[in-house]
Amino acid sequence: MIPNGAEVFKLSRLSIAWLSIIFGIVWAVCWSIGVGLPMLLEGQFGERVTLINEILKAVTPIVAILVFIPINAMFMVLIERRALAIFTVRKGPNRVGPDGNLQTMADAVKLLLKEDITPTGADAFMFTLAPILFFAPSIFGSLPLLAAVTNNHDLFKILNLPTGIFYILASASLPVVALVMAGWSSNNKYSLVGGLRSAAQAISYEIPLVFSLITVCLMAGTLDVVKIAQQQAGGILNWNILGGGALAGLNQFFAAIISGQGADKALAAFYPYGGLSYVAALVLVPCVFMSFCLYLTSACAEINRIPFDLPEAESELVSGYNTEYSGIKFAIFFLAEFTNLFVVASITTVMFLGGGDNPIPPYLLDKFTPFPQMIAALRETPLVKDLHLINPETLFATFWVIAKVYSLVFFAILIRGTLPRFRIDQLMNFGWKRLIPLSLIIFVLVVFARGFVISHG
Amino acid sequence: MATEFQDRVDLKTDEMIINMGPQHPATHGVLRLLLNLDGETVKHVEPVLGHLHRAQEWQGQNRTWFQYQALIDRVDYLSGMFTSWAMARACESIDGMVVPPRAEYLRVIVGEMNRITSHLLWLGTYLIDLGAMFGFPFYPFREREKLFDLFEEIAGQRMMYNYIRIGGVLRDPKPQWFDKLSKFLDEFPDRIDEYEAIVTENPIFLNRTKGIGILKQSVAKDYAVTGPCARCSGIPIDLRKDKPYSIYPEIEFESIGYNKDGDTWDRYMARILEMRESIKIIRQCLAKIPEGDIIAKKQAAGMRVKAGEGFAAVESPRGILGCYVISTGTDKPYRFRWRNPSFCNLSVLPELLVGAPIADIMAIFGSIDVILPDVDR
């Protein structure tokens, strides 16, 4: 029996309600701009509006992200406060709206209405530019992910890049500049120290972060996030977290056993060098799992979450780089922080946790449950066929993505509720003396072991 | 060209002066630290006190004994029982009053309860200082609230008790109160285990506290450090053992913290162990407490203390808390001087901080457990 079961129940109810509202709104907007409006226009004017329709379709993903980010951040702040309240035997926000569910909306309104102060002696231009520069990469950097998490939906297909993960990483390293700018231009010593700390921290933790993702790309043989997500389809054994696809052969083997044909052939196809291949697979599984852990750790440091939130360490630097910010500029910093958390969770989901894939492999699901028939029936309904309101490929994928991403977010909150903060020199030592050598070793091991295993078919 | 390049190599670095406080999230109130920083390393510290000065000593000589008794809980608001106790001991000794045994037992019980609440608050705030911002720090407050409920029943107040009076205590608790207390004592060791499970061996916590802020024995003696901080530096000073007062000679307990390294982790452990010792002490008191009067002489607003002077002290959660009282036999003290453990322990801070990085300032400052009202009075 959980001691505060009622609070946990409230939290889950809140999450489900908020998530349905968020994704309902986002999909409604996307559909009406990208599908509904073009259909209407085409019915009215025929071929003449093709150009307009193309523009509308191209704009849809941008609008989707712009609608999604603020309401998602509101939800994440709320769930963070509620979850922390549960961890710390408190009540959490419970005044605004039913069960305090609208608390963050009130907070957002408050922040927007507050006076926007530029301190004396601050470099006003840089001071204003910093939050914008901090927020922008989290929007445009996450665009390729949108294609990956929606399972390459028609509307979001155009966002995909052949070098998607490279682009994401490149844009994820930009906010550091903004933090240093914010720290320097505030004319506050605490801010300055915070900004410098964030620069040092981000530079050191970017290396293990990139190496851990390169390990996955190496196994997948591509930098395309959509391809990486789609390769992992077919059950939990195919996911990158388990050996980066080294267990795909095992998956095929089980599939063959269930269907009753060619079990030996499946193993031989994926592990061509016999015993050597099995050893390689055994090396790959812990290695890639380690790089998953490395990624989570260094991503925590990248986005300044506890235990790596040194740039804004409350007990030392008041609030670090954003000490002097107020009103809407502070709101943008706040928004970007939570968006970054969401983006990191999405990258983890796509790169390691199979994107929108169902953990139960299809050979079990299709054989023992009536899902295929249900999906086939769904395809025949007018919602899918005529209106394109629901896309069965994307619907279930999105469901799994949401489940995985918010579990990771919850995990980050759990860590925040548990651990104290590092000291800056310990943080640097941990980064340079532990994480970077470890990621290099893993990288080398994966390079050698990869040749002996055929991953992802 | 060469000189220009040379200039660039020999980068001139300046020391930076930072005013930490008085409004800072981690200065436990309103301490102001003037820091000279070289990068992130502290070069020189000057604590600036007095932002919370409420002229307690001045009020002492301008109020009657009876009025001032209610004020002194505010000197150290986290261990109000001990400030009342010190004043009561001083006045009783000067007056030659004999305190009834039941009152002495009750004093020890509430005193040790207050020691637990004080250490619990220290534990929570210390973890906040270390950056465990939202999770664990609230657990100790859960138990602290339970103790506050018990205090509220006997004193009518949750923090400013005014329970220990000159000559005895204010009120005799009901039998149910003792039952509630022993029930709390039964479950409290498990709670301490819970804190220890999360904190004590936590690698980040160990990294932040082991070998940090080492207080050498000679330095501690130079600066008159007392309480758990001194005991962790290997100085066996515990007033309850050295100059036993009240009924402490009749009770078996250990004074915690002898012969350790004197770093911040030791101070943490000493306080955790002290809470466990306090449980033992309260249990023994509950078993032995006699029936009888609770106050030697009922007080009234015009009460007087015989002429005389003297210094009386008690072992508060932070160290030796004493008061030097001069009475002329009137209804007002002639002079009332406090000896506050926080004031003396804080004076050692510059010694500990020089050479430490910014992040350790709070780890060290928090670990010596300073209460700013106690410093500034």
Next chain:
Amino acid sequence: MSTETKPPEPQAPLPAGQYGQFLSEHGINSERLPDSLGAETIVLAKQDLDSAIKLLRNSSEINLDLLITISGVDMADSIDAVYHLWSYSHKGELVIKVRALKTEIPQDQLPTVPSIARFWPSANWHERETYDLVGIRFTGHPYMRRILNPWDWDGHPLRRDYKQPVDCLNDKNPHSFR
């Protein structure tokens, strides 16, 4: 409120105690006062304070190495600095009083007492506080500033003749808010 507080009456001289004898063995004269709650109380001359405290602190058999507090007291005819010395290792206590007679204090100047903060760091803040509140100037102190009151405060609040400043929140002000 009913009666006026009066300073305590002076007492008759007493034979020297343990610490008084120790000091006289080393050539320092002291006058004994009645014990305060069992602690030996002696009066020292200003010029003897430094050497006496060094002796008491460093000698192995006396070893009074815990400076509990330094208090300033405004008595009837003198301003006293009172030193409470304890020991970390045994139960001994000693109270030392250093008197600055009011008749000997020059007009508009503070009484002076030699500082011991140079060789005993824990005296540093106590002396500053005594200077701040009682107005005893400790000569030779490294940093003789006010510690609790603001630097521009007038007067020394714990003197018996201290006049409370008149400000907008004060009862003595005719335009007070109260």
